[in-house]
Every structure is written in C-alpha cells, then in structure tokens.
Amino acid sequence: xxxxxxxxxxxxxxxxxxxxxxxxxxxxxxxxxxxxxxxxxxxxxxxxxxxxxxxxxxxxxxxxxxxxxxxxxxxxxxxxxxxxxxxxxxxxxxxxxxxxxxxxxxxxxxxxxxxxxxxxxxxxxxxxxxxxxxxxxxxxxxxxxxxxxxxxxxxxxxxxxxxxxxxxxxxxxxxxxxxxxxxxxxxxxxxxxxxxxxxxxxxxxxxxxxxxxxxxxxxxxxxxxxxxxxxxxxxxxxxxxxxxxxxxxxxxxxxxxxxxxxxxxxxxxxxxxxxxxxxxxxxxxxxxxxxxxxxxxxxxxxxxxxxxxxxxxxxxxxxxxxxxxxxxxxxxxxxxxxxxxxxxxxxxxxxxxxxxxxxxxxxxxxxxxxxxxxxxxxxxxxxxxxxxxxxxxxxxxxxxxxxxxxxxxxxxxxxxxxxxxxxxxxxxxxxxxxxxxxxxxxxxxxxxxxxxxxxxxxxxxxxxxxxxxxxxxxxxxxxxxxxxxxxxxxxxxxxxxxxxxxxxx
Amino acid sequence: xxxxxxxxxxxxxxxxxxxxxxxxxxxxxxxxxxxxxxxxxxxxxxxxxxxxxxxxxxxxxxxxxxxxxxxxxxxxxxxxxxxxxxxxxxxxxxxxxxxxxxxx
Numbered sequence: 001x002x003x004x005x006x007x008x009x010x011x012x013x014x015x016x017x018x019x020x021x022x023x024x025x026x027x028x029x030x031x032x033x034x035x036x037x038x039x040x041x042x043x044x045x046x047x048x049x050x051x052x053x054x055x056x057x058x059x060x061x062x063x064x065x066x067x068x069x070x071x072x073x074x075x076x077x078x079x080x081x082x083x084x085x086x087x088x089x090x091x092x093x094x095x096x097x098x099x100x101x102x103x104x105x106x107x108x109x110x111x112x113x114x115x116x117x118x119x120x121x122x123x124x125x126x127x128x129x130x131x132x133x134x135x136x137x138x139x140x141x142x143x144x145x146x147x148x149x150x151x152x153x154x155x156x157x158x159x160x161x162x163x164x165x166x167x168x169x170x171x172x173x174x175x176x177x178x179x180x181x182x183x184x185x186x187x188x189x190x191x192x193x194x195x196x197x198x199x200x201x202x203x204x205x206x207x208x209x210x211x212x213x214x215x216x217x218x219x220x221x222x223x224x225x226x227x228x229x230x231x232x233x234x235x236x237x238x239x240x241x242x243x244x245x246x247x248x249x250x251x252x253x254x255x256x257x258x259x260x261x262x263x264x265x266x267x268x269x270x271x272x273x274x275x276x277x278x279x280x281x282x283x284x285x286x287x288x289x290x291x292x293x294x295x296x297x298x299x300x301x302x303x304x305x306x307x308x309x310x311x312x313x314x315x316x317x318x319x320x321x322x323x324x325x326x327x328x329x330x331x332x333x334x335x336x337x338x339x340x341x342x343x344x345x346x347x348x349x350x351x352x353x354x355x356x357x358x359x360x361x362x363x364x365x366x367x368x369x370x371x372x373x374x375x376x377x378x379x380x381x382x383x384x385x386x387x388x389x390x391x392x393x394x395x396x397x398x399x400x401x402x403x404x405x406x407x408x409x410x411x412x413x414x415x416x417x418x419x420x421x422x423x424x425x426x427x428x429x430x431x432x433x434x435x436x437x438x439x440x441x442x443x444x445x446x447x448x449x450x451x452x453x454x455x456x457x458x459x460x461x462x463x464x465x466x467x468x469x470x471x472x473x474x475x476x477x478x479x480x481x482x483x484x485x486x487x488x489x490x491x492x493x494x495x496x497x498x499x500x501x502x503x504x505x
Numbered sequence: 506x507x508x509x510x511x512x513x514x515x516x517x518x519x520x521x522x523x524x525x526x527x528x529x530x531x532x533x534x535x536x537x538x539x540x541x542x543x544x545x546x547x548x549x550x551x552x553x554x555x556x557x558x559x560x561x562x563x564x565x566x567x568x569x570x571x572x573x574x575x576x577x578x579x580x581x582x583x584x585x586x587x588x589x590x591x592x593x594x595x596x597x598x599x600x601x602x603x604x605x606x607x608x609x
Contacts, residue, residue: 103580236566240549243564301548308542319519326520328593330584340598342518349522357521358534361512365539366517375542381550419534420541 001036002029005166009075011222012169013116016074016103019063023056023074023118030076034167041153042142043162045081046089047121050424052076055118063207070115072230078168080159081122082129083214084203085107092205093137094127095352096325096332106203107238108172108214108231115230120168122193123158127353128176128322129207131155132182132425135416136355143412144186146481150409153183157170159217162188170227171217176207177310178404178429180215181441185404188443188481190471191217191223193429196436197242197464199228200235208317209240211310221442221471226252228464241498248465253472262288262457262470264299272424274407279455280445281403287477288401288470298393298400303323303427307405310387311423312379314365319363325351358419383434394460399467402428404441404454428456438464442471443480452481507536 004026006013015021031049038044059073061398084102091097113119126136134142134157142157144150145165152161156173160183163171172312174181175193184191192215201215206212214225229247242340264285269278285295288496327333352360393400405425415422432439437459444455461469516523523531534598574580578591587594 056557098535099584101584103574103583111582194532234564239564241564242562249537259583305545308545311538312542312545322553323520327586328595329581331562333586338596340596342522344520344597345516345522348520349524352521354527354531357523358531361515362538364536365535366542368515368518375545378545378548378550381553382548384553385548385550420537423538451594 001034001166004029005033005169005201006441007169008070008220008225009169009218011071012075013071013226016059017063017069021074021111023059023281024053024397026074027052027076027118029168030169033165033368034121037165038143038167040143040148041145041161041165041167042123042140042251043078043165043167044121045091045093045124045139045158047113048088048119051087052118052120055113057090059118065394069498070117070230071114071226072117072170074306075117075170076120076168077112077117078121078123078159078162078171079109079119080125080156080173082125082143082205083172085109085119085122087120090205091122091139092128093125093139094290094351094353094356095138096348097330098332099425099458100330102203105204107200107235109203109371110230112172112227112457115206117170118231120253123156123162125158125173126155126396127356128205128318129155129176129179130318130355130359132178132422133160133412133415134183135408135412136353137416138353141412144409146188147409147449150411150451153186153405153409155179155183155433156217157183160184160191163189163217168220170223172227173215173217173233174204174207175213175215175433176211180217181429181439181454181456182405182426184217184441186258186409186452187442188452188454189217189219189442190215190221190442192224192440192464192468193432193438194228194232194464195246195438196243198232198241198246198438198462198464200231200238200241202235202237206321208314208466209321210317211314213433216383218335221253221468221475222250224440224471225468246462246464248468252465253469255292256469256473257398257466260291260293261296261397263296263393263400265298265400265402268300268303268402272406272427273403276447277350277403277406277408277453281455284444284455284474285401289473290477291473295401296397298397300393300400301389303307303431305382306386306431306434307423307427309379309382311362312375313383313434314333315359316367316376317363319360319367322352322356322360327351349410349449355419386431390431391438391461394437398460399470400458402456402458404428404456408447408449408451408453432458436465437461440467440471442474444474444478446481507539566597
C-alpha cells in the first residue's frame, strides 16, 4: 500500500493545497489499492475512477494556477450507496434500485465535493441500511479487512471497510440505529452520529426519518471533525435541518471541559457483554480518569426496552417510507403483470430482500388497526421516557461512556439466521438515535485474536465538539487498535504489520 | 401467535407478495420479534402524554420557488419502467388490460 494512503486527511489536504503533493497521485494510489484488495474486501458497489481522475487533475490545475482549494483537497472519500449521486447510483444494495439513476445529488455529497474531496466510489451496505453485518446486501457481503472471515458490521460496513483497508481516507455512512458506529468499532475507526438535524439528509434514501442521520467515518477524531465540518450545517432542502452552525473549530479539540464528568451506566454492562470488551471498557475508563475525568455511576432505563422501542418505531417508519418503491416511477417492475395491484405486489416481492420484507411487515403490523396503541403509541411514549432519562443524566455529566457493541466483529453467517440476535447487537447504539443526541465510536484496543474493539461516548444535545475532543484526548494516551494488534498474529495479512496494521497512527 | 391469514392481511396492507418458501420462516421470525417487543408492557408510560417527540427546534425558510432543472419532466421520467406521452404508465386499474406504453 502506498505511503500516501497512510497520511491523514488533513495532511493530504494541506500538502495538496501547498502543491507539495498532487491530488492525482493520491487518487492513483487509492485506485491501485482498491484494485489490489477490493476483490477480497468488496467494500465498493461502484467506482468513479475516471471522474475521480478528472477531478484530481482539475484540483492540481487550480493549485498550479495559484487558486484557493477546499479543506479536503485531494482526499479520496467513499460514500455509502444510499446517498443519491446524480452521476452515478443509489442502489441501497437492493435489487429494487439496481438500475436506479438519481436525478439529483445528496447535499452531503455535494458539500464534500465543494471542499474538493474526491468521491472515488459508492460503498456496500445492508439493503436499505437494515442490518448490522452487511450480509443483507443484495450484491454480496463486505468482508472485514482485519479478518476476511468476519463481518465489517453494518449497515455502513462498506464505508468502514474501505477506510480500514486503505482504499479511501474518509467515508460517509448513515446511522439510524448505530450504522456508522458499530462498523467503525468492528473496523477500528472513529465514526460520529451527529445531532439529529446537524447534517442534511437531503438525498439520503429514507429508512426511518425520525432516526436517520448521515455520519462521517475516519481514522482519527481530527479527520472525523474535518469531514463533519465539510458536510454539517443548515440545508433548506431538509425540513429537519437545524438553523444553527454546528461546525467545530479544530483547535477546540485540544481542550476538555473543566471539571470533566463522564457517566458510566454499570447496569448496562451485564448480560451479553463479551469479557474482552468489558476489560477494554475498564481500561478506557482508566485512561479517561488519567485525562482528568471524574467517572460517575449512572442509572439509565433498561436497554432492552430501547431495543423494543427502536424496532417498533424504525420499522413503522420504514414500512411507510418504503411504500414509495412500487415499480411506477423508478426501480424494478415485475414483468408480465396486467393488473395494478398485482404489479405493486410482485415488483416489491421480487425487488426487496428477506430482511427488508420482514421489517416492512413488522412495521405494517405495529401500525395496523388493533395493534397501533399497544405497539406504536406505547413505543412513542417509551421514547419520550428514554429521552427524559437521558437528558436528566446528561445534566450531571458531559457524556456517557459505554461500549459500542457487546462483541467484536462476528463471523460471516454467525447471526444471519437469527434476526433477533442480530437486533440485540445494536443494544448500545440505538439509544442515541432515539434521543437524537450525538454519539461517537472510537478504537480502544483489540481482542486476543487481533480484532478491533470500539468504545462509545454519547453526548449532550448538539455537542459533537466535546465528544471529538474526548476521543482526541484518548488518542493521546492510546494507539487505538495498535498495541494489542501488534501482539496478535495478523489474521489475514491484508493490513499487514507496520503502521497500517498498528491502528494507523 | 400470528396466523397464516394474519400474514396474508399484512401482505395485502404492505402490497407485498411473498414466495411460498419464505412464508413459514417469516411468520416464525415475526412471532419471536413481536414477543420480545411486548417486554415494553413492563414499562409504566401512564404519565407520558401521547404524540411524537418534539424536535429540538424548527428551522423555517421562505417558501420560494427554487431553480428548476431545464428538463424536469425528462429527468423525472428517465428512470421509469414504462412511460406514455410524457407520463408514467401503469397497468389498468379497473380494466385488466395492459397499459399501452413506450419502454423507457
């Protein structure tokens, strides 16, 4: 792998803008890396090789002519294929949108390009972002670059794997119940689920509109902040977009709040939590204490209730949002059907995969007459209680520290036959979506087998800055996946030893 | 327990045709998941008022026409499986004859 791809996004952008590094060289290195490893990893569903080369050439030209370039100049970015791209696709890893060509581009995609980042391709995901392993893709699963027999997490598994494997330097995913944070944990990255409303969802194919957020994925807190800054901010095209400016001064990442207090919900660390994750959690707590944090035991509502609440509300919204895929205006239409209703039913039956059908039916059930009160209305009330409890807890602490997932990356096929077991792997991430507040996952060690472990900080409303500052402080005391990883034998040899295999720092 | 006719009803509401091979497994999965979700009944929500969660704040914008693409109709129709004279074409709703259309 070229050393260029070991540089951080900020280093690449700084060198490109000074003329010390050509954007074209970075893009060629990324495309060569993709050609080398993507047949095994399968992070990408489509590439934009030629447009990326043209963009790089154009950026280099502007640098040569002395013109100003953007904050992400020449940085190769991978984008989840549920974000619309006017010049490409938005398959959502579904047969129903296999040949769909969007008529406009997502705001997030336009904004990274406006900062002169180069979108090199669209990444694999669980179909319509429904899943936690990437195994629900209609186009085959993505493999975890740390161990190709394991899942990269989901649903933004392709975006995580692309950055972990060095095929891109940054990526965009979406997070409805943990879909950037859990794959970041499984692949050894930093990923932020922003405050609901801080990042425009215009052009993101909707799954559950009250929960969906687009999230940046990177190898460090600083790079994550850089990408967040490029895409965040009000967008009149998204009615849920907030008017305030959420961007973060990068210099502010150096300072932590005075009298820093972190909440630890000990009752959440029981059943189902892998002992290796637990000990990594304790070690992370100790490192934050060494940074001056005071740890406070917190009582929060039973996370099992959050799982039920989430799967009722998310699926109800999904059943409504996915009603638009009916074979009329775009997407797959069943052939040889001469009746309108049969056309809807067969087009959807043929186009959607099993997990999407399961969720549509579940959502239809909880919204149906006779069950609405018992399920949907109850879950709405439970969400309100959860939010209240979270807000009360966050009055006393700056953030809540919990693992990102109860286990490290599991094997392909290990949970795919048991949807409920798969849902339970989201137990630590869904709460922040239900509450709406920001949360970040960051690398915090590795298992004996050398698989990355991720920890999570859930923050106050609108406060991404404190979360990323905490992650940066943690980076100063720990080399991410590195120390444990270099002691373990490389599982696949894909990342090798050396700086890349040692957590990129 | 979800009966086969309940699944038929849900499929009708969701406009979804399931292959016979997927039905039994799906019914079993839905049963298990819904049973798990019933754990929410342990939670006392009697003091919570109904309705969805408020967002943090609302952002307003002037309701002005934006810049429209030149060929809006062409753009909208370019992905349509079947079009007819600049419209989306679908099979008949009342009559069971197929729509006469141009393959997009």
